[in-house]
Amino acid sequence: MVTSAAQRCVEPEDWGAVVGRDLRRSRLIVALLLVITFTLITVDYRTGESSGGARGVVHSVVGGVESGVTAVVRPIGRTASSLFHPNRYHDRADELAKQNADLRRQLADDGEITRQATELSSLRLLADKGQYTIVPAKVIAIGDVSGTDWTVTVNAGRADGLATDKIVINAKGLVGTVVSLSEHTAVVRLFCDPRSRIGARLEGTQLLGSVAGGSGPGTLVFTLYDASYRVRPGERLVTFGSLDYVAGVPIGEVTKVTDADGLSRTAEVKPYVSVGTLDLVGIVVGKPPTDPGDRVLTPRTPPAGGGDTSG
Amino acid sequence: MTVQLFEPDREGEVHPLTFALLALALLAAAIAQVSVVARLPLPGGHPDLVLLLLATAALLEGPVTGALLGFVVGLFGDLMSTHVLGRSALVCCLLGYLVGLLADATERSVAIALIVVSGAVAGGTLANVAVAGLISDVAAGTPAQALLRAVVAALYAALLTPFLFPAMAAGVRRTRRARGGRRP
Numbered sequence: 001m002v003t004s005a006a007q008r009c010v011e012p013e014d015w016g017a018v019v020g021r022d023l024r025r026s027r028l029i030v031a032l033l034l035v036i037t038f039t040l041i042t043v044d045y046r047t048g049e050s051s052g053g054a055r056g057v058v059h060s061v062v063g064g065v066e067s068g069v070t071a072v073v074r075p076i077g078r079t080a081s082s083l084f085h086p087n088r089y090h091d092r093a094d095e096l097a098k099q100n101a102d103l104r105r106q107l108a109d110d111g112e113i114t115r116q117a118t119e120l121s122s123l124r125l126l127a128d129k130g131q132y133t134i135v136p137a138k139v140i141a142i143g144d145v146s147g148t149d150w151t152v153t154v155n156a157g158r159a160d161g162l163a164t165d166k167i168v169i170n171a172k173g174l175v176g177t178v179v180s181l182s183e184h185t186a187v188v189r190l191f192c193d194p195r196s197r198i199g200a201r202l203e204g205t206q207l208l209g210s211v212a213g214g215s216g217p218g219t220l221v222f223t224l225y226d227a228s229y230r231v232r233p234g235e236r237l238v239t240f241g242s243l244d245y246v247a248g249v250p251i252g253e254v255t256k257v258t259d260a261d262g263l264s265r266t267a268e269v270k271p272y273v274s275v276g277t278l279d280l281v282g283i284v285v286g287k288p289p290t291d292p293g294d295r296v297l298t299p300r301t302p303p304a305g306g307g308d309t310s311g
Numbered sequence: 312m313t314v315q316l317f318e319p320d321r322e323g324e325v326h327p328l329t330f331a332l333l334a335l336a337l338l339a340a341a342i343a344q345v346s347v348v349a350r351l352p353l354p355g356g357h358p359d360l361v362l363l364l365l366a367t368a369a370l371l372e373g374p375v376t377g378a379l380l381g382f383v384v385g386l387f388g389d390l391m392s393t394h395v396l397g398r399s400a401l402v403c404c405l406l407g408y409l410v411g412l413l414a415d416a417t418e419r420s421v422a423i424a425l426i427v428v429s430g431a432v433a434g435g436t437l438a439n440v441a442v443a444g445l446i447s448d449v450a451a452g453t454p455a456q457a458l459l460r461a462v463v464a465a466l467y468a469a470l471l472t473p474f475l476f477p478a479m480a481a482g483v484r485r486t487r488r489a490r491g492g493r494r495p
Contacts, residue, residue, distance in 0.1 A: 026375045030408045033382045037404060040386075040397030041446060058390035066346040073347055142349035145341050145361050145388030146399045146439035147460065153345070179393050187393050195447070216456055 056182055063185030066140040067155050119280045122171035130248050130296040133286025134169070135160050139278050140185070150193035150213065152176075152278055157184040165244035167284045173250035173272040174198070174239060175281050186283070190275050191251070192217045199240035200251055203294050205229065208240060211251055211269060217276065220252060220269040231257050231267045236297055246284050248292035325376050329486045333368045333376070337384040340364045341391065356460050358467030359432055361388065365403060366410045366431035366468075367476055370424055371483050374411030381407030395446055402438045406431060424476045425469055433465035 120136060127134045137156035143149055156162055158181045168175040168188045176190040177198065189196050194214035200222060201207060209224035224231060235254045241247025252271035259266040340360040348357055361384055369377025385403030389396045410431045440457040 026373075026378075026408075029375050030378045030404070033378055033404045034401065037382070037385075037397040037401040040389075040400065041395055044396035045446070055390050055396075058387070062342060062391050065342055069342065069346045139350075141342075141345040143345055144392035144394065144399075145344060145384075146392070146394075146402065146443065147357075147359065147436065148439050148443040149392055149394055151393060189393070216453065 055180075059180065059182040059185060059187070063140070063153060063155070063157070063182055066153060067185070070138070070140045070155075116280065119171060123169070123280060123282050126169065126171055126173075126296060127282060127284075130246070130292040131288035132169075132246055132249075132282075132284045134282035134284050135162060136280060136282050137186070138280060142278075150190040150196075150217070150275070151179070152188050152190065152281075154186050154188055154281060154283070155184065156283060157182050157186050159183050161285050162186050162283050163285070167239065167245050167249055168281050169249055169284060170273055170278065170281045173252070175273055175275075175278065177245070178283060188281070188283075190217075191220060191271060191273075192275060198251075199242055199245065200237045201240045202229075202231065202254075203236040203238065203297060209237075210240075211237065215268075217274070218270065220271055221258075222254065222267045222269045224265045224267075227262065227265060229265070231265050233257065233267075237269060238294060238297060241291060246287050248288075248294070248296045249284075250297050325379065326372075326487070328489065329372065329483055330376055330379065332482070332486060333364075333372070333380055334383050337361060337364055337368070337380060338387055341384055341388050345391070353467075355466070356463035358471060359436060359464045361403070362406065362432045362435040362464070363428065363468050363471060363475065364479075365407055366428045366435070367424070367472070367479050369407045369410040369431075370414050370427060370476075371480060372411070373414045374408045377407030377411030377414075378404050379407070381405070394443070398442055398446060399439065402435060402442055406435045406438070421473055421476055425472045428472045428476070429465040429469040432468040433461040436461040436464050 123134070123136065135156050137154035137160075139152045140155045141153035143151060154168075162178060162181055164178050164181060166178045168178060174191055176188045176193070176196060178186050179189045180187045190213070191198060191211065192213040192215075194212075196213040197210050198212075200209050200211045202209070202224070207224060207226045207229055209222055209226075211220045211222050213220060215221060222231075222237060231254060233254050233256060237251040237254070239245055239247055239249040239251060250272055252269040254267045255270045256268040257265065258268055340363075344360045348360055351357070365377070365381055365384060368380055372380075381403035382400050385400030386397070388399040388403075392399075410427060413427055437457060440460075
């Protein structure tokens, strides 16, 4: 006690004063910043989600940068492996090695182009099965900075005819819904986001239910608002369809029935789309003239299913 | 083994040039995070560039710069996203301040920076999940998933810090020398 007091006396007074003043000032600045963040949270929470104002401007500008970054980074990434060849042309062997490297690079490019073409054609096939009008788009950003949002940004926007609440699909099925738009980009909320809730029905029935996210990227929770129907594992789900959402988009397969009592039934669903590998998606901008029913799902037994869809 | 990298900035004041450069680097990191890093097929998970750079910058420049940088990059991240404004700003601002407080306590050795930065990245990841859960009332995945993400992000931070910290320290020293004429 005494010694510490003595030590404090030894310290020069102005040093203590300087430290104290700095500490007070830095605390004041931090307190001010925290007050601003709390105000922002409160105000934004009350007004709800909007894509106007500053947020709209940032979305447009950052979207452009992200598109550019994706366009530049991708070719580098896929040809980086073929760049580790020596580039000396002193003799014929080296020249041949260079030619070899060039051809390899070309092959890698061709492979990438073939992969994209396959992906696009299978997306078209799914859209044609349901007679959906789609706008194809590429994923240019995944998630947000804090890593807590299950969203992707795509390189199509209001200029391409997109609107909020439209269903987004890929070649396998449901991806999510459009939540915000700028002129040339759109943010898609994935089905596994905790805030995502999409109307769904079981294959072969007309009973209303919904799938909700929030339990990780590989699991959806299906709630059927009808306790009389017995949900079984292996049954398949498609979107129910509403004013904004199109009907009949494949969602996934029931893996486990979690609650068989009470007023509703819940089940775990394994989605067809894996969100980790999203690349090419299609935004459904036009509805089919009639409900496509279950025909977008891949037929369970090819001969029987094929006969049904041809009619 | 402690290596004295440079004299810590005891006054805790904000230097405009250093601040502007660090802020630019952080904004670039925020864009790179969502459009490049998030889609790399890395084992386990992903490094968090924003938290990593922010923690390193705060460790070099002190609490006030750390808090201001965190606020700026957090707000930018919020504007880019679709969630409630101010959420990442809150977490990043606090993280910058708290890491900045340790700037004088540490010996400025890579070893201690490694521990502080990795811890800050893990803490920041968990804080993001916690604040998201508190505000939107829905959990973004299970606690186990969040914990795994935090551990992986911390491991990547530990791998990158030995390269990033000396590089950023050298960069900050250069900007200080550039404005050296004005200061005694």
